[in-house]
Amino acid sequence: MAKPTFESPGPFGWEETEEGSLFGQRVEGAIGLFDENAWNIAPAVTMGEPELPTGPAAFTGVSREDVYRGAKERMGIGAHQIAQRGASLCGPAALMFITATHHPERYYTFATTLFEKGDASLGKLRIRPGKDCRAYNPSGKIAPVDWVTLAGIRDSENAFFDYDEVEDALAGITLPGELAEWFRKAGYGSVLNESNLYFTKSKGNFLEAVSLHNKGHRVCLFIDINGIVSESPGRGRLSQIFTSANHWVVLQDVMSTRDDHLVFSIYTWGEQGGEYRVPQNFAVKLKMDDWLMNYYGYVACRP
Structure with a gap:
């Protein structure tokens, strides 16, 4: 889903508070030990300026x-x-x-x-x-x-x-099946699709996603955008009869999976250096049950 527009940063902005010290650390309730070598993340790529081709390109609307x-x-x-x-x-x-x-x-x-x-x-x-x-x-x-x-x-x-x-x-x-198929065709291994379209997923499913992340999978979460932009997420905008899953994010880091204090970061909208914190307000404690009201599962793969 496209990024929503807010009139002012409000609770979604970054605040330097004591609570902020939690960000980037493993705390009580985190699942497993993350293997820092599990991902082969490429460093900054050094390359000279390429010699650009000449002549017409297939995409004519951009330079x-x-x-x-x-x-x-x-x-x-x-x-x-x-x-x-x-x-x-x-x-x-x-x-x-x-x-x-x-x-x-x-x-x-x-x-x-x-x-x-x-x-x-x-x-x-x-x-x-x-x-x-x-x-x-x-x-x-x-x-x-x-x-x-x-x-x-x-x-x-x-x-x-x-x-x-x-x-x-x-x-x-x-849709989830389509994203999973893209990963398979692109050559990624161990592709898993554990998602729903019409009903939210369980705590167990989310903890499976966290465990896969910690073991080196890249995990895409299927969510209602309400779960990452609202200070008190609750239920998504649509009734439970209809799906309100409308956004894909990539799990980046997990700091806490306690039922009363869930903290993690995601890649979404190209924001915050790829570490968009959930919840955005450091003073707010996101409860697992509130998060699950907007969580529809995951698609995961081995990079």
Whole structure:
């Protein structure tokens, strides 16, 4: 789901408080011991300025210089800069974030090849967006390289709807089975899909996601956005009869899984260096039961 707009930072901003010292630490209730070597996270990538091709590119609505520069900046530890912004492209953003983090060269090649040729692959995941998507000028609504990669994936994978402008909310939706299949085709191992569309998942399911994260999987959480932006999340906006799962995030760190004090960080919207803290307000203690009202499961893979 696209990032919501707030009139002022309010409780969602960063505050330097004593409570803030909890962030980044393992505390009582955390599941297992995290293996710091479990992930092969690429360091900052050093590369010279590439010699840009000349001639027409397949994507005509964005500049070559912007795409190449943006792709380079997002390699390795710069992956958190990948940002859907106002576009409903959280599923492709999760795939690209994990790829750029762990396989930066593949990400760079994919992004630049897709821009130039309009046809690129990650493993067996072949992406060929349509002409309208390739001609669209996002005009500052999303970074050029993120339009090429995120919108390119979404438009190519849609069976019925074109994704050819930032405001296409319905055409941007990524379902769990689809995200899992993208990871499989892209060559990721041990892909798991433990999610629901119409009913929230249990505490056990969330703790499974945390355990997989601690063992080296990359875990994408399927949630109602209400769970990460509201100080008192409670139930999502829609009734329990209908799904209100509307956003994908990538689990980054888990500090506490206590029933009365849940604290973790996620990648979402390209914000806060890829470590968006939940809850945002350090003074608020998020209860497990409140979080679970907005939690619909996970898709996980081995990078």
